[in-house]
Amino acid sequence: MKKFLTVLLALSVVFTYSFSAVGTVFASTEEDQYASDVWKAANQVTTTYNAEYQNAIEQLADTDDNGYPISKEAWLSGAKAYDDAQKALITARAEELVGLYADLKDESFANLVAKFSVAKGQPLATGKNAAGDAPALTAANIVAGIHGMSVADDGSGSKDVAYRTAFDAYKQSILTAINGVDTSIYSTKAVSATDSTTSKEYVEQFIKEQKALVNRVTITATATAADVNDAFDELGKIKTRTYTPATGETEEVYGAYAGGVNGDGTPAIQTTLFGKTYNANDATQQAISYALTGKTFTVDGDSVTVKTTDDDAIADESLSAKKAAKKAALASELAALKEGMVGLTAAEKANAQAFADSFETVVLYQIENADDDTAINAVNTEITNGDAAAKAAYAKVAANNNAKANIEAYAALEAYAKKQAAEVDNKGALVRDAEKVQKVLDAAKAAYYVTTSKVATTSLIVDGVNTTADTAENLIKNNCYADEAVDAFAIATAVAALEDELAGKELDLEHKNTTYYDKEYQQVKALYEAQIAKVKAATTAKELAAATDKTELNKALGKIYTADQIDSGISTWVESAYNNGLSQYVAVVKAERNNEATFDAAYKAMLETTDATVSAASWNTWYAKQGARTEAEVKALYNAACAAVKALPTKAALDTEKAAVEGMISALPATITVADKDAVVAAKDALDAYEAKGGSGVKNAYSLNLKIAALKAALQKEITDAVTALPAGANAKAEHKAAFKAAMEKMDAYNKLVKGTFGESAFYAGTQAQYVKVNTGLTTIKGIEKNAIEAAIDALPINITMANKEAVEAVRAAYDAYVAEYSDPTASPAVDAREDFNATKISELVAAEKALEELAEKEKAAQIKAVEAFKIKVTTKRYTGSKMRVNWTVVSGDESAIDGYRIYYSTKKSNSGYKYLAKTTKKYINHTSIKKNVKKGTRVYYRVRAYVEIDGQRYFSDYSTVGNRIWK
Secondary structure (H helix, E strand, O other): OOOHHHHHHHHHOOOOOOHHHHHHHOOOOHHHHHHHHHHHHHHHHHHHHHHHHHHHHHOOOOOOOOOOOOHHHHHHHHHHHHHHHHHHHHHHHHHHOOOHHHHHHOOHHHHOOOOHOOOOOOOOOOOOOOOOOOOOHHHHHHHHHHHOOOOOOOOOOOOHHHHHHHHHHHHHHHHHHHHHOOOEEEOEEEEEEOOEEEHHHHHHHHHHHHEEEEOOOOOOOOOOHHHHHHHHHHHHHOOOEEEEEOOEEEEEEEOOOOOOEEOOOOOOOOEOOHHHHHEOOOOOOEEOOEEEOEEEEEEEOOOEEEEHEEEEEEHHHHHHHHHHHHHHHHHHHHHHHOOOOOOOOOOHHHHHHHHHHHHHHEEEHHHHHOOOHHHHHHOOOOOOOHHHHHHHHOOOHHHHHHHHHHHHHHHHHHHHHHHHHEEEOOOEEEOHHHHHHHHHHHHHHHHOOOOOOOOOEEEEEOEEEEEHHHHHHHHHHHEEEEEOEEEHHHHHHHHHHHHHHOOOOOOOOHHHHHEEEEEHHHHHHHHHHHHHHHHHHEHHHHHHHHHHHHHHHHHHHOOOHHHHHHHHHHHHHHHHHHHHHHHHHHHHHHHHHOOOHHHHHHHHHHHHHOOOOOHHHHHHHHHHHHHOOHHHHHHHEEEEEEEHHHHOOOOOHHHHHHHHHHHHHHOOOOOOHHHHOOOHHHHHHHHHHHHEEEEEEOOHHHHHHHHHHHHHHHHHHHHHHHHHHHOOHHOOOOOHHHHHHHHHHHHHHHHHHHHOOOEEEEEEEEHHHHHHHHHEEEEEEEHHHHHHHHHOOOOOOOOOOHHHHHHHOOOOHHHHHHHHHOOEOOOOOOEEEEHHOOOHHHHHHEEEEEEEEHHHHHHHHHHHHHHHOOOOEEEEEEOOOOOEEEEEEEEOOOHHOOOOEEEEEEEEOOOOOEEEEEEEEOEEEEEEEOOOOOOEEEEEEEEEEEEEEEEEEEEEEOOOOEEEEEOO
């Protein structure tokens, strides 16, 4: 029986509570009949429930008990969970009643139906009545159940689902309303004379902020009703009404959360839509704000009054009327002035007319450019006060009127600007940017025409540069440079300057305030390398200027400790280490070595100090070089410091090294020649290394000095011989260049040797006779080369043709080689060899190159036109076997203008499906390659076109006529 009931229950699910059918089919015993009746009762209860459920969902309101905006649709999204749970409850009750056969077998069907009203368990938190039984299945109870249900049997909460659904719709309604604001109705003019931001931009920014406020309020996918209520509180329970002027329609939506806490600690739910702030905790308060003209609201903390296009139209109409009135007044004044000219001499009339014209020009400019009431009201159309006679009298002094002077001043500025705008550099590129020049002109015109009084000091600001109208020429000349492509020399110069700076940042024990220990130097180096990388990446002058701006670099450097700062920072800890053991350890080591005099020298050498007495401060450099920057790091280096002292060379070790140095010096030959340079240098390096460790007393050190003097004399003689063989510097010719350069290279090598190894100043420099001779010779040769290049430019014809191509290219190559050889961006100051040339000469070279480019373009166009004009006719001929010859003739066109022909074939008569076959310079081709792909009896079509290849690009003629032949 138990198995039978299990099957029955399963079927009850399958038939979706069609319990009457179950009873009819399976009832056979009294117990079975009882079970059938129970399920019939369940079916009847379900039918009643379904009817009440349908009635209930029609009654679902667009709110919950707390007044939150839970729409009917939102409740329906969760009602299914309630529906499923309620039906599961009926099924569970039926199963329970079936199991009570022994107690209830004599109950009538009506009583069995009634038993469902006392079913235990319920799907809703509010589903129990006072007796703990299931509530009556009425629409009202079902509505209460849907509203009150928290968790269904399957774990989902219908109330939670409804609230989550409502929140999403609620939030979207806010965003929809915000997005629906028609920003096109707002003014695109500046809000005020001091604020260039437009009303439309302010509204758009405000909308962006409002959307951000809304979007920051979110719920999770498993949020409970309580969670959603919190989110509702954040968004606010109040409504905002937006108004659309174009349609006259209003729409209510819920407001946006602005945050804050009330005095009693409760959340202050507010809206700031269009600047109106309302406290949402007042349930009776409705926030009504309109997207209307003149509304003031806050954006980024600024209070702004915005205007619509309607406001603009009204203002424009008003401004237009005022302008018309001003023009009429001006015309009246001019007419009166003309009337007053009666009786004037011809000269006076001419002056008066000049005055009238200039006055009219300036005042009309003021009227046309007035953009608000203040500006138009300020326009003065009166030539003089008083009557026509007064005006006529005024006309007698019109030759000196200010309006005319302003117009003439601006005309002169225009002429100057035109001249400056046409200037080119030595590469032929425009020096100034036409747009920048025009900006200055526009500003200057506004300054000159702003009044009929003479202008001299009116402020003129263009791109942040402040000047006055009378100095606008300087602004054009010095601040309107074009953002030209930057050249390699400028890049190299900037890089060299940064590299020089970086080189000066390495540790210099004598000037530690400006240099760094290695640990910090690596940080400094990284900063400079990043800056240098930016410089190298610059392609325009503007980018280079930005890349060479060291503002940020200097800020970063300011955060890195210099050597002096580190010494000062660790000095207290170093002093503690020195006084608490290190000094005693030094004394012990020194005593172990029998107070050797060499120990003190080696000890000072290790600490890199020249102080008479070693102190705690003398150890700062040693600790800093080991990387100590904290007290812990100083303490951790104590053993290393002791080890360094212990490792100092002993007298015996220094004696051994001393003997080795003396041996190297003794091994030098008696007579020193140029060939002994490396041996002498090695001996000097060994002596310096020995003495750096505190060693002294090398007995033949004086002998080494004599050897060094002999080596220098030998090297100087070699240089003297080379220089003597040269002609006088002023007589140097191009053919002497290699010899002069070789002599200069020997001098440079000598200077490098004596400075780097012997610690002496450069010998061949300044007024030293041999240096002067060689330098003069190289300068003379350089001048000869420069003159030759300029002469070659002069030799170029005015009218360049392609026949001059090699000559122009040769001049360019010579110029580029000269610039590359004689420029030195690493010099201080940097040397730019381009500055040696007359700018006009180089502009002529650039013009010649440009002419060649234009001719090349014309030649290219002619070639393209020639090939495109080709007309080709194709014929075919079949040979024995599978060989097809395709022939063509040029009907019209110059065959010398093309590079060859390309042949195509197809098996389609429709003049389509052509495939590339081959290319050739002949006018025929034998075709045998498609016999495997084309069946016998197939007609094959051929066509040809000519081509020319220019700068890697192919250009084609039209296709030829089509030739065809059956393939056999």
